[in-house]
Amino acid sequence: MRTFHHAEFGVERLARERELTVSACLPTREEAATIGGIVDALVELRDRGVIDQVVVIDAASADGTAAIAAEHGAEVFDENTLLPGIGRVLGKGDAMWRALTVLHGDVVCYLDADSEDFGPHFASGVLGPILCEPGVEYVKGFYRRPFKSGGVAVPDGGGRVTELTARPLLNLFYPELAQLRQPLAGEIAARRTLLERLPFASGYGVEIAQLIDAYRAVGVHALAQVDLDVRQNRHQSLAALGPMAYAVLRAVVERLVREGRFDPSALSGDERFLVPLGGGVEERIVEAVERPPLQSLRAAV
Numbered sequence: 301m302r303t304f305h306h307a308e309f310g311v312e313r314l315a316r317e318r319e320l321t322v323s324a325c326l327p328t329r330e331e332a333a334t335i336g337g338i339v340d341a342l343v344e345l346r347d348r349g350v351i352d353q354v355v356v357i358d359a360a361s362a363d364g365t366a367a368i369a370a371e372h373g374a375e376v377f378d379e380n381t382l383l384p385g386i387g388r389v390l391g392k393g394d395a396m397w398r399a400l401t402v403l404h405g406d407v408v409c410y411l412d413a414d415s416e417d418f419g420p421h422f423a424s425g426v427l428g429p430i431l432c433e434p435g436v437e438y439v440k441g442f443y444r445r446p447f448k449s450g451g452v453a454v455p456d457g458g459g460r461v462t463e464l465t466a467r468p469l470l471n472l473f474y475p476e477l478a479q480l481r482q483p484l485a486g487e488i489a490a491r492r493t494l495l496e497r498l499p500f501a502s503g504y505g506v507e508i509a510q511l512i513d514a515y516r517a518v519g520v521h522a523l524a525q526v527d528l529d530v531r532q533n534r535h536q537s538l539a540a541l542g543p544m545a546y547a548v549l550r551a552v553v554e555r556l557v558r559e560g561r562f563d564p565s566a567l568s569g570d571e572r573f574l575v576p577l578g579g580g581v582e583e584r585i586v587e588a589v590e591r592p593p594l595q596s597l598r599a600a601v
Contacts, residue, residue: 301479302429302436302524306421309428309526315349318431320491322351323405324423327379327395329359331413332368338413339372341420346373350424351409357382357399359389365413377402390587393506397591400495407431408495412486415531422528426489429524437494437522438514440480441487443531459484465545466508469552473561474512476520483511484548487528494518496595503587504544505551512555543573543586550588 324342328335335356342354356369356376370376379389382398389395396410407430409423422441429436445459462484471478484507497517501509515523556562571588574581 301520302433303527304425304429304433304524305527306425306428306529309424309432311345311348311350311420311424314424314428314431318350320406320431321353321404322407322409322427322431323353323355323403324351324409324411325396325399325403326354326356326369326374326411326413327359327392327399328356328361328365328369328413329392330361330363331365332361332363334415334418335365335413336368336372338411338415338418339369339374341418342411342423343373345420345423350420350427351405353404355399355403356413357395359395375402386591390589391503391506393500393504393509394502394587394589394591396506397500397502397594400492400594403492406492407489408492409489410486417530422487422531425526425528426487429526430489430491433524435522436524437491437518438511439489439523440482440511440525441485441528441531442481442525443485443528445531461541461545461548465548469508469549473552473556474515477511477515480511480525481527482525483508487531490514497593499593500591501547501551502589502591504547505588508548509551509555509590512552539575542575543584546573547586547588550586554588554590 339354345351346354354374356374357379358366358376359379366376379395379398382401409427411422426439426441429439462482466483470483486507494514494517498510498513500506553562557564571585573584573586575584
């Protein structure tokens with residue numbers, strides 16, 4: 301797998317060399333604190349000829365996220381208005397999948413909307429290998445993740461689900477992908493033709509599921525990763541990380557089942573994640589639905 305640094309893909313180089321159209325997509329839920337600055341950076345890239353479309357897919361945020369994004373120059377869509385006949389939206393991955401119906405670019409760049417100190421290199425970095433290097437179809441960003449607690453930041457320590465769940469799973473079952481620094485990164489660029497061939501896990505398992513499916517579809521030689529230096533985002537509590545890790549584990553196991561490497565009868569099929577609480581347990585629903593490849597949905601219409 302090829303590894304690059306974002307500095308290799310400056311704005312001038314991308315604007316000069318690219319032959320493909322590009323859409324940038326931000327799935328959002330209550331991101332009023334960060335969305336304005338992120339959209340500003342992407343609109344600047346649009347104005348400088350690096351991307352063609354800046355889209356926010358909002359989960360009916362109550363904090364004004366959608367309005368702020370529109371004021372700063374993004375196209376904004378309520379996720380519930382996209383493919384409404386499919387049923388309710390089941391999380392981030394479902395929103396990313398539905399977004400393909402309004403994203404026009406030959407290349408799609410997904411970005412997280414909760415990044416602090418966001419810079420345009422987050423987009424230009426992951427776009428670079430697809431736009432400038434032959435044979436690349438899917439790109440992941442990676443970065444150092446400082447951990448903040450009680451107002452104190454340490455250089456590393458973020459990405460607990462990555463280190464304690466995703467990385468061990470990849471080492472055990474997909475060692476070809478073990479060299480990826482941030483397998484759960486939300487900074488992704490991919491050719492539309494590839495994305496429309498892939499199923500999308502509906503919830504927090506979307507990134508690792510998409511990574512494995514892209515690898516199976518095009519091979520490790522068509523994957524790349526790009527160093528984006530540092531990314532700071534909000535940290536989840538341990539209570540919130542349990543269901544996220546469960547979603548990642550389920551997504552991997554479901555792929556092992558499809559590959560004939562795991563006995564499906566061993567799975568409970570239950571979307572409930574049980575957490576001990578007091579003298580009993582609390583149930584948390586972890587959506588396990590996967591949306592089909594968009595091209596198959598279109599073919600059926």
